[in-house]
Amino acid sequence: MLVLELIAQGLIQGSIYALIALGLTLVYGLLRILHVAHAALFTLGAYVGMLAADRTGSLVAGFAISMVVCGLAGVAMFRLCYQPLLKQPPYVALIASIGLYIAAEETFRIVFGPASLSYRSLPLQGQIAFFGGLQFKEAELLVVAGTALIIGVLGYLQTRTRIGVACQATVSDPQMAESFGISLRNVRDLNFFVGSALAGFAGVWVGMLNNMVEPTMGSVASYKALAIIVLGGLGSVRGTLLAALVLGVVESFGTIYLGKFLDRNAIAFAFLILVLMVRPQGLFGKG
């Protein structure tokens, strides 16, 4: 059934968007910074994951190493680039972020070469069939399952553990949180670490789904993730998730039925504009 397949494909794409946008929304919620350079961590994750998986022969090791490296790189970005700019108006950090993304893209090209890299032996390519003639690659199913799992875990951690509650407190009222003994620096570092690790996680999946890792692969994600967090309502985690999935499905149908007039990104942004015209605060933003 074509409709079912299109929805499924939309959810797969949406899961990837969700992983990337989630990190962005965590950073925005905490620091009101539009962290465009987040997409560079997506690309870094794809490179590191591929190289690690090829060298060690283990996909799990590839994921783990990639997530740790991206997490640390994200913290480094915060410490070196954003922290000194916290007292400046928000557009300063935004411009710095864009510059950082461009620099990162060029660095990848210089270090890894302009040509795309592919896996030596591509994992998780087996096919799994469902009723209704639906057929998916193992990797496609796992990315959706993985996303759901991670988001569930994060949600639990955020509401039911001390650290999670501390993070939420820091977002709502940093000064009060600090007076309760919460270390702002630790919370911020953790925030960037987790968000960046998620971007890296997404990067490994995309590298595997396409069997292609190239320096410019984050370019669409860099601005589309921004669109997603606006769509979901700036700062709302639940909103971001739902916006990502909805956008994936909208693109899926849009590219088929409107493909002659608009391309995928145009459809995404047209949808964003339509939603904002009706609900300026985004799908789940606080009015």
Next chain:
Amino acid sequence: MVRNFRHAFIGAIVMVAGLGASAAGADIRIGINVPLTGFAATDGKSALEGAKLAVAQANAKGGVNGEKIELVVYDDQASPKEASPVATKLVEKDKVVGGVSGSYSGSTRAAAAIFQSAKVPYVVAYAIHPDITLAGDYMFRVSAMGEVQGRAGAKLVSTLGKKNVVLVTIKNDFGQALAAGFKDAAPKLGLTIIKEYEYGLQDRQFGALISALKADNPEIIYASGYFYTAGPLVSQLRAAGITAPIIGQEGYDSDKFIEIAGAAAEGTLITTSLDRDSTAPATKAFLAEFPKAAGFGADMVAASTYTATSVLIDGLRKTGGKGGEALKNALAAGKYETPIGNLSFNDLHEVNKDVQVQVVKDKAFRRHSVISDPVLLAAPTKAK
């Protein structure tokens, strides 16, 4: 007396300086615009290596009338915005006698206008948009135009005995020219285009498109793109269980396509200009020399840029290094034996030649067939 002496002295200095300047600028300069950064960087690198090989080989044989050829290289990022200042620099600052395009259609179109108004001959390697040669008579193209290739694709479908086709077109100059040619020839050959899908240059995941295509159940798929879109596309098509043959074009013509698509690439057909199994001496020599010089295998982009550069150098040999109208006429009248075939230009400075069909077999491009149909594959002339 003193004043005359001073004038003479200044005059002598100016003369000597002038001689010195012209002696320093004795190298023959040809310019090339290639995408060295950005999404097309891999093709740009390949193109540049092809051009460099042609220049190196020419210089080894003594250059042009004993003068060395210098290749002035600029990165245009495959973007029209970048190509315009690059072309202006080549023409005004570097004062090149001829130019080569090693870039895509969008950027080449922008540069073509500048070369034409400066009356500097511009030989285009693989950019296939029709408007490029329509920019004027200083433009030359060594590759078959997009529409011609599209018609060749339709002919290939008909030769394979298939009738129902689905088109998957990349939304840019390249894809649209190919699709136009295919749609032009299809009714004449009795083909039915069931559906046409389009995708953007930046798309790498085609889940929705493939789901819809599967429902169409075509006998054969004509998909345009570059190896970085075609690789994932073909891989995902096969993973979804679609077994219909896939015909690509020279955008697929790179070992990278096979690397990305892996086992899914087997059996993919492409219409291109480089025959890996060629017996022609120019082609065999190029296929042997290029990997030694560049460090990676030859592809269509390298072969056509090598050809464009060689054609330009050939013309320069005939004019003794002069550019302008003399070079234009020399190029127009020449007959060239190149890795991509025996070429000569028609009055629109397009080439008429056979189209090579290659197939991916055992992880490499091999000869499948040759499409030789002078009527169908005729390049447009000034009359049209």
